[in-house]
Amino acid sequence: MIRVHETQLGGMGEALGLEHFEDEMVVHLRGFVPRFSEILGDVGLRRCIRFGIERARVYGVTNPGLLRFYVELMFMYGGMFDTDPFVPWAGPILRDPGIPDEATRMNRLYDAMLWYLDTIGGPERSFATQALRNLQKVRFKDMPVAELRACERKAMDALVEIYPQRCAYLGEPLLRQLLRRGAEEAARHEVGTDRGIVLLTGMMFAMGHGAAEDPLLPWVSTTLRDPAIKDPEQRAARLERRTQIYLDKAVEHLDRGLDNVLQQ
Structure with a gap:
């Protein structure tokens, strides 16, 4: 995972379309989550990617670079991590009406994830x-x-x-x-x-x-x-x-x- 800054959002290209985004994500997930990839297969991975796109859209997250991070979080903390009371650092950021744009929202989510990984996940x-x-x-x-x-x-x-x-x-x-x-x-x-x-x-x-x-x-x-x-x-x-x-x-x-x- 890498932090996605606003100047980098065009990296995957907003004009690529969801189908191309799915293609890119399937390839990415095969390396990022090989265990899930074995279980789900490409069809299952695509189903999960679409599920993530729909859930992220609720929070105004539509940029492909940010969607990629959202889908990664699903595989780390569960497909419904956004509403999970036992992942209490995620939902409040996603639902905070005071956060002005999707890039800021996801960067704050990234910071919260890093803190959680370091503090609760432990060293390495x-x-x-x-x-x-x-x-x-x-x-x-x-x-x-x-x-x-x-x-x-x-x-x-x-x-x-x-x-x-x-x-x-x-x-x-x-x-x-x-x-x-x-x-x-x-x-x-x-x-x-x-x-x-x-x-x-x-x-x-x-x-x-x-x-x-x-x-x-x-x-x-x-x-x-x-x-x-x-x-x-x-x-x-x-x-x-x-x-x-x-x-x-x-x-x-x-x-x-x-x-x-x-x-x-």
Whole structure:
């Protein structure tokens, strides 16, 4: 990622058109997020790029150079990072009516992202990397899932164990909100068992509050909407297996030095 100054905005050319912008972004994303590129394929990448264009337009961001940065942020913090209460540094900047133009808005967003990466991600993203490894090691069969579901304090302690720096940054009020939202989302998607609630809460913490419907994570919505799975516990178990595959692949890319981003 590079900072985009107003004098550089013509670099990709506003007259290129969205189709050419998509072409350029697909090539860029193959190198920037190879893990996602493998999962999504070019068709899925284009779907996510269009999703980003539509969401960025709400905030008056239409310049191709700035759109590129917005799409990059989606792959770093979730496709719906702009409305995510657990990415609290992003939304207020995007929605601030006092920011006069899109270049200023995105440069402020860039500054906020750098602060977050340095402070919460850690030196060379060491905190975020360790959090991903911690999350990969979680096995539900070894977890006191029912206890976590029943006790907010134990659930928050489990999140702290995974990513203490981010939990300290969010604070207890937002963590409690996350736990409530996780339960609501699990019920809405018919995985309202103890395991389903804990799993979906963890996914929202790690992959963004819109994980259940995020086009960047199509395997999540596919599992949650599979009409062949009738039992909530079976649905949760299938989602857990697919989540583990996703995390294993993420750590594999990390170990091979292929990943440019670590979500959250």
